[in-house]
Amino acid sequence: MYNKMCVNKDSRIRMPKIRVDEDLDIVSFTKKQMLSLDAYFRDSNAETAYMLGKYCGLRINECYGLKWSNIDLKAGTILIDRQMQCQNGVFKLVPLKTRCAKRTLYMAKPLLMYFKTLSARERQNAKKYAAQRAQNQSFIEDVDGNFISNLELVNTLENGKRQTINSMKYHAQQIQRLLGFKFKDHFLRHTYGTLLADLNTPAHLL
Numbered sequence: 001m002y003n004k005m006c007v008n009k010d011s012r013i014r015m016p017k018i019r020v021d022e023d024l025d026i027v028s029f030t031k032k033q034m035l036s037l038d039a040y041f042r043d044s045n046a047e048t049a050y051m052l053g054k055y056c057g058l059r060i061n062e063c064y065g066l067k068w069s070n071i072d073l074k075a076g077t078i079l080i081d082r083q084m085q086c087q088n089g090v091f092k093l094v095p096l097k098t099r100c101a102k103r104t105l106y107m108a109k110p111l112l113m114y115f116k117t118l119s120a121r122e123r124q125n126a127k128k129y130a131a132q133r134a135q136n137q138s139f140i141e142d143v144d145g146n147f148i149s150n151l152e153l154v155n156t157l158e159n160g161k162r163q164t165i166n167s168m169k170y171h172a173q174q175i176q177r178l179l180g181f182k183f184k185d186h187f188l189r190h191t192y193g194t195l196l197a198d199l200n201t202p203a204h205l206l
Helices: 031-041 047-056 060-064 109-128 130-136 169-178 185-198
Strands: 004-007 014-017 077-080 083-087 090-094 103-106 139-141 147-149
Touching: 031 047, 031 169, 047 060, 047 109, 047 185, 060 083, 060 185, 090 139, 109 130
Parallel strands: none
Antiparallel strands: 004 014, 077 103, 083 090, 139 147
16 A cells, blocks of 8 residues: 655654555445446446446456456456556556455356356457457557457457556546546445445455
8 A cells, every 4th residue: 555664753653654646535435326337337338347346346457457367257256466557658467556466356246147248248259340359459568578469358349449447537527427426436446345344344354
């Protein structure tokens, strides 16, 4: 959470130094707002990222850096081991924010069913839009320095065009206009954590 430590010279107690970009406001969506968001994102190009935020509390960078090879439908798990970032105007897959951020998550039943359907649809799209996907695909640098096709990423349009961490910006504007409340993808992470806390989840897991 913190990247630097500072020292209180009087007490010699080490205190965390808050980053200037740290999001300190905890915003949790209400049940009514979540139902509205469910309806809004259903069948949209951002539905997968929304589902991952809702059911796993993933950061937006983790959502768009997720590869199909990291999803195990038989075990019902998702391995989070990289994220997408824009560096000098170029989108790349890079290591996670912290060492502890690497984790394997068990999917809730609704999310598992969603990914089973999405996986079947992906196989159909690979055949149906083969020519378009070959033409529209792009290549992105992976964590090991090698370049992979964006078709290996979960958040890719059916015609093969890549989505990025900026893909949610349009939806944030639309939600404000149509639903009347502020939306940030990180608020899904706040909501997820709040629900876990309400269920008395141990602090070290949170």
